[in-house]
Amino acid sequence: MRFKDVFSIIGPAMVGPSSSHTAGAVRIGRSARQLLGAVPSRAEILFYGSFAATYQGHGTDTAIVGGLLDYATDDPRIPDSLQLAAQSGVTVSFAEGKGLYSHPNTAELWLKSEATGQSLTMTGTSIGGGSIEIVKVNGFTVRFSGVYPTLIISHSDVPGMIADMTQLFKSHGMNIGFMSVDRKSRSGEAVTVLELDAAVSPVLIKALKRISAVRDIRMVDLNVAGEV
Structure with a gap:
């Protein structure tokens, strides 16, 4: 996907340290939250590539959970999102994914909402500057950025x-x-x-x-x- 403008390269207003590893991860989490249509009661998150190697040091784990809580990229609560998710009754687990992945910054999410009975599997990639691509939803190959409705x-x-x-x-x-x-x-x-x-x-x-x-x-x- 080509960047739409110079701001896509610079990155959005965000809680750091990295537009790819934090801002992009927030947007992946928010995309999953919107697709699920509710706060997940359980979230299993698999990281691939660079995400898997550095997710704790770069705050990718707190960022993607912040997205699941519907926080924007510059929300000051993001560093505390793991604790806030636990307080909200959200059970979160992280693991390193196995096998092939579509981009070095890839996350696969498995979500379940006990309140609605809905479940979701989604794969997203952070492609730089805070921009993302969602590439798989519930086993279907897709492509969208979330920038447009x-x-x-x-x-x-x-x-x-x-x-x-x-x-x-x-x-x-x-x-x-x-x-x-x-x-x-x-x-x-x-x-x-x-x-x-x-x-x-x-x-x-x-x-x-x-x-x-x-x-x-x-x-x-x-x-x-x-x-x-």
């Missing part, structure tokens, strides 16, 4: 599905900046990711949910403070 739509792989969705975006005057699709098998489960130029209205979300093949819709927008 992003919909992750789980649906059945049926003919005309993409046309039905894009027609709705057209009728609501919404422009799609980037789209990717992955499926587990022909006519099986699929996921479509759409990065958009503007926030999605509740009316459009309801219209998308009325498509019979749609199973679930999640949204990630790291520019929004608090829950999406």
